[in-house]
Amino acid sequence: MTPMLESADAAPARISRLSARLRPRGAPPMWLVVALTCAGQFLVVLDVSVVNVALPSMRTGLGLGEQGLQWVVNAYAIAFAGFMLLGGRAGDLYGRKRMFLVGLGLFTLASAAGGLAQDDWKLLVARAVQGLGAAVLAPSTLTILTASVPEGAARARAIGTWTAVGAGGGAAGGLVGGLLVETLSWRWVLLINVPVGAVVLCAAAYFLTEGRAGDGRRLDLPGALLVTAGLGTLAYGISQTEAAGWTAPATLLPLLAGLVLLGAFLAVEARTASPLMPLGLLRVRSVSSANVSMFLCGSAMFCMWFFMTLYVQNVLGYTPLEAGLALVPSSLAVILGSKLAPRLMRPVGPRNVAALGTLVAVAGFAWQSTMTADGSYATAILFPGILMMLGAGLAATPLASLATSGTAPEEAGLVSGLVNTSRTMGGSLGLAVLSTLAASESAGSASPQALTEGYALAFRVGTVVLAAGVVLMWVWLPRRAVPLP
Numbered sequence: 484m485t486p487m488l489e490s491a492d493a494a495p496a497r498i499s500r501l502s503a504r505l506r507p508r509g510a511p512p513m514w515l516v517v518a519l520t521c522a523g524q525f526l527v528v529l530d531v532s533v534v535n536v537a538l539p540s541m542r543t544g545l546g547l548g549e550q551g552l553q554w555v556v557n558a559y560a561i562a563f564a565g566f567m568l569l570g571g572r573a574g575d576l577y578g579r580k581r582m583f584l585v586g587l588g589l590f591t592l593a594s595a596a597g598g599l600a601q602d603d604w605k606l607l608v609a610r611a612v613q614g615l616g617a618a619v620l621a622p623s624t625l626t627i628l629t630a631s632v633p634e635g636a637a638r639a640r641a642i643g644t645w646t647a648v649g650a651g652g653g654a655a656g657g658l659v660g661g662l663l664v665e666t667l668s669w670r671w672v673l674l675i676n677v678p679v680g681a682v683v684l685c686a687a688a689y690f691l692t693e694g695r696a697g698d699g700r701r702l703d704l705p706g707a708l709l710v711t712a713g714l715g716t717l718a719y720g721i722s723q724t725e726a727a728g729w730t731a732p733a734t735l736l737p738l739l740a741g742l743v744l745l746g747a748f749l750a751v752e753a754r755t756a757s758p759l760m761p762l763g764l765l766r767v768r769s770v771s772s773a774n775v776s777m778f779l780c781g782s783a784m785f786c787m788w789f790f791m792t793l794y795v796q797n798v799l800g801y802t803p804l805e806a807g808l809a810l811v812p813s814s815l816a817v818i819l820g821s822k823l824a825p826r827l828m829r830p831v832g833p834r835n836v837a838a839l840g841t842l843v844a845v846a847g848f849a850w851q852s853t854m855t856a857d858g859s860y861a862t863a864i865l866f867p868g869i870l871m872m873l874g875a876g877l878a879a880t881p882l883a884s885l886a887t888s889g890t891a892p893e894e895a896g897l898v899s900g901l902v903n904t905s906r907t908m909g910g911s912l913g914l915a916v917l918s919t920l921a922a923s924e925s926a927g928s929a930s931p932q933a934l935t936e937g938y939a940l941a942f943r944v945g946t947v948v949l950a951a952g953v954v955l956m957w958v959w960l961p962r963r964a965v966p967l968p
Contacts, residue, residue, distance in 0.1 A: 511690040511691060511692065513631060513632060513637075513641075515690055516627065516628065516631040516632075516690075516691065517628060517631075517632070517641050517644055517645070519683060519686060519687050519690065519691060520583075520623075520624040520625070520627050520628045520645065521624070521644060521645050521648040521649075522648075522679075522683045523583065523586075523587055523620050523621075523623070523624045523683060523687075524621065524624045524625075524645055524648055524649045524652070525648045525649065525652040526587075526590065526617075526620075526652070526676060526679065526680060526683070527563075527590070527617040527620055527621045527624075527649075527652070528649045528652035529652035529655060529656055529659065530559060530590075530594075530613060530617065530656075530676065531559065531560065531563075531656065532652075532656025532657065532660075532788060533655075533656040533657075533659055533660040533672050534555060534556060534559075534656075534660065534672055534673075535556070535656065535657065535660060535789070535792065536657055536660040536661045536664055536792070536803040536806070536807070537660050537663075537664050537669040537672045538555060538556075540664055540668065540669035541555060541606070541669050544668075544669060544670075545600070545601075545602065545603045545606060546603065547603050547606075554607050554610075555606065555607065555610055557718075557719075558607050558608075558610040558611040558614065559610045559611070559613055559614040559617070560614065560718065560907070560911055561611075561614065561715050561718040561719055562610075562611045562612075562613075562614025562615045562617075562618065562715070563614040563615075563617045563618050563621075563907060564618075564714050564715070564718050564904060564907045564908050564911060565618070565711045565712075565714040565715030565718060566614070566615055566618035566619070566711055566715075567618045567621065567622065567714075567900045567901075567903050567904040567907065568707075568710050568711075568714075568759060568760060568897065568900045568901065568904060569618070569619075569702075569707045569710070569711055569759070569900075570582065570586065570618040570619035570620070570621065570622050570623070570900055571622030571623075571626070571897045571898075571899055571900020571901065571903075572702060572703070572707070572759050572760075572897050572900070573619065573702060574619075574622055574623045574626055574899075574900075575626075575897060576701075576702055577702075578693050579623045579626050579627050579630065579693070580623075580627065580687070580691045580692065580693045581693065582619050582620075582622075582623045583620060583623040583624070583627060583687055583691065584684060584687060584688055585616075585619055586616045586617065586618070586619030586620030586621075586623060587616070587620050587680055587683060587684050587687070588616070588680075588684060589612060589613075589615060589616030589619065590613055590616030590617055590620055590676070590680060591616075591676060591677055591680030591681060591684065592612075592616075593609045593610075593612035593613040593615075593616055594609075594613060594673045594674065594676035594677055594680065595673075595674065595676075595677045596608075596609040596612070597609030597610055597613065597673040598670040598671070598672075598673035598674035598677070599670070599674075609673075621899075621900070621903045622897075622899040622900035622903060623899075624645065624899075625642075625645060625883070625887065625899035625902065625903070626899045627691065628641055628642065628645055629641075629642070629887050629899070636825065636829060638884070638888070639824075639825035639828050639829075639880070639884055640825045642825070642880055642883050642884050642887075643821050643822055643824050643825040643880045644821070644822070645883075646821040646824075646876065646879045646880045646883060647817070647818040647820075647821030647822055647876060655814055656788070657788065657792050657803070657806055657807040657810055658804075658807030658808060658810070658811060658814070659672070659675075659807070660672050660803070660807070661802070661803035661804040661805075661806060661807040662804055662807065663675060664803060665802075665803065665804050701757065702759070703751075703752075703755055703757055703758055703759035705751050705755070706748055706751050706752055706755060706758055706759035706760070707759050709744055709745075709747050709748035709751060710744075710745065710748045710759065710760070712744050713741050713742075713743075713744030713745035713747075713748055714741070714745070714904070714908065715741075716737050716740050716741035716744060717737070717738060717741030717742065717745070717908075718741075718908070718911055719737045719741075720734055720735075720736075720737030720738035720740075720741055721738070721911050721912055721915040723737065724915040724916070724918075724919050728919070729919065749762070759897075760897060760901070764897070764898070764901075768959070768961050769885045769886065769888070769960075769961050770886055770898060770901070772885075772955075772956075772959040772960045772961070773882045773883075773885040773886035773902075773960065774886055774901055774902065774905040775905070775955065775959070776837065776878075776882055776952055776955060776956050776959075776960065777879075777882050777883075777886070777902060777905040777906050777909065778905045778906070778908065778909035779909065779948055779949070779951065779952040779955065780841060780844075780875070780878055780879070780882070780906075780909070780949065780952055781905065781906040781907070781908075781909030781910045781913065782909040782910060782912055782913025782916075782948060783844075783848065783913055783945035783946075783948045783949050783952075784844065784871070784872075784875045784910075784945075784949075785906075785909070785910030785913055785914060786910070786913050786914050786917050786918075786941065786945060787813075787848075787851075787868075787871050787872070787875075787945075788810070789914060789918075790917070790921070790938045790941050790942065791810060791813075791851075791864065791868060792806050792810070793934075793938065794854065794863075794864075794934075794935070794938050795809055795810075795864060797929075797931070797934055798856055798931045798934055798935055798938075799858070799863075809860065809864055809865075810864070810868060812865055812868065812869055813868035813869055813871065813872040814872070816868070816869040816870075816872040816873040816876065817872035817873065817875050817876040818876065819873060819876060820840060820872065820873040820874065820875065820876020820877040820878075821876035821877075821879065821880050822876075823876070823877060824836055824840070824876065824877050824878075824879075824880035824881055825880060827839075827877070828880070828881055828884070832962050833881035833882075833884055833885050833960070834881070834885075834956060834957070834960040834961065834962050836877060836878075836880075836881045837877075837878045837881040837882050837885075837956050837960060838878075838953050838956045838957050838960075839877060840873075840874045840875070840876070840877025840878030840879075840881075841874060841878045841949055841952050841953045841956060842874070842953050843870055843873055843874030843877060844870065844871050844872075844873075844874025844875055844878065844949055845874070845946055845949045845950050845953065846870050846874075847867045847868070847869070847870030847871030847872075847873075847874060848867075848871055848942050848943075848945045848946040848949060849942075849943075849946045850866070850867035850870065851863075851867040851868070851871065851939075851942045852939050852940075852942035852943040852945075852946060853939070854935055854938065854939050854942070855935060856931040856932045856934075856935045882902075883902055885960060885961065886898060886901070886902050887899060887902065913945075913948070916944075917941040917944060917945065918941075920937075920940055920941060920944060921937035921938055921940055921941045922937060923937075924936050924937040924940045925937035
């Protein structure tokens with residue numbers, strides 16, 4: 484484990500020094516910066532969902548039990564969410580390009596280790612290290628993007644592209660995973676990251692320029708440890724709800740411990756001279772309102788892919804590859820929404836576009852909640868899926884734009900990490916809650932009718948959550964981006 488961490492940190496540093504000698508002076512083209520940062524974001528988001536369809540094959544190949552299968556997903560998600568703020572602040576203090584290279588190098592090496600793992604524990608460790616690499620990489624992608632593109636229409640379009648690619652990565656997970664499992668093996672859902680990551684790593688080392696707003700301050704290690712431990716413990720408690728329920732000690736103890744650790748983090752941040760997260764940021768309306776809105780949207784929209792995949796396979800009888808193909812129109816819809824959003828933001832305003840997009844998603848969730856055990860593709864998958872994901876794409880871009888616009892240079896990485904943390908933690912919490920509700924509604928029955936009733940309840944609750952999000956956005960989000968102090 485230690486050699487992996489050392490090599491992940493050393494290799495990008497050597498590449499960065501070599502590229503500094505070989506690269507001609509001058510900033511890289513803006514389109515290239517957008518392409519490289521979007522490629523990093525695509526890999527991060529893809530790996531959240533791509534392993535889902537490979538879980539049965541992993542269980543057969545490595546002898547994993549049900550708890551082990553759960554941790555193939557959760558080890559990545561918990562490390563990803565828990566280290567996100569630390570990764571964002573490290574980029575501010577030590578260099579955004581450097582952290583991009585370190586995160587991507589770590590992610591790529593861990594992907595190789597996971598794909599070649601011969602024991603279950605090796606796979607789980609590799610997935611956790613993947614999540615750590617993703618937590619360092621993800622904030623850097625948005626920070627490099629916003630630092631390289633001038634604020635205004637050009638930045639809105641760039642963020643729209645970044646959002647579309649990230650959403651496309653989550654949407655493509657089922658299709659890519661199903662294709663790789665059926666044509667090659669489960670190992671390739673991890674190994675595919677190696678050549679792609681290596682190409683992006685070399686291109687980023689050569690073309691990207693270093694950007695660091697830090698003023699020599701040291702990283703707030705007590706704050707970093709507390710927030711990472713708090714978010715990680717809280718995420719672990721959330722992951723236990725599906726198996727143990729909300730009232731079991733295995734769930735309540737880590738949830739309470741996570742809240743205590745986060746409370747201690749806030750107390751430390753209020754007293755330290757160089758905090759990991761200046762609490763004054765939370766008093767900025769654009770930051771706090773956009774992140775709460777992102778949390779609510781993520782809690783419902785992240786679950787769409789999970790429950791739709793289960794519905795088409797467990798109820799309608801699709802194969803993994805057929806399930807991925809069935810959701811391709813939804814994948815295209817989220818990309819379309821993300822590209823339309825910047826065009827609408829100029830005349831309408833980011834607040835109105837975010838609320839409009841969420842309202843479109845509400846219509847899709849409400850339609851999906853009417854699903855039946857013998858539903859047709861058009862009315863049970865195609866059209867409601869398009870509405871849900873078109874709305875998701877429309878809402879995500881203005882929310883990210885509001886949360887990051889006007890960011891002070893020394894806080895850019897932190898705010899970018901906070902955006903990703905809000906979305907990821909919202910998705911984790913939403914999935915735990917809705918999965919528990921769906922399982923309770925189906926009452927342990929595996930019949931198509933019982934499963935459909937459980938999934939439909941999850942979409943009804945998602946409809947209510949998103950409707951509340953529309954009201955919150957309309958009341959709390961600023962009409963226009965407000966510069967940070």
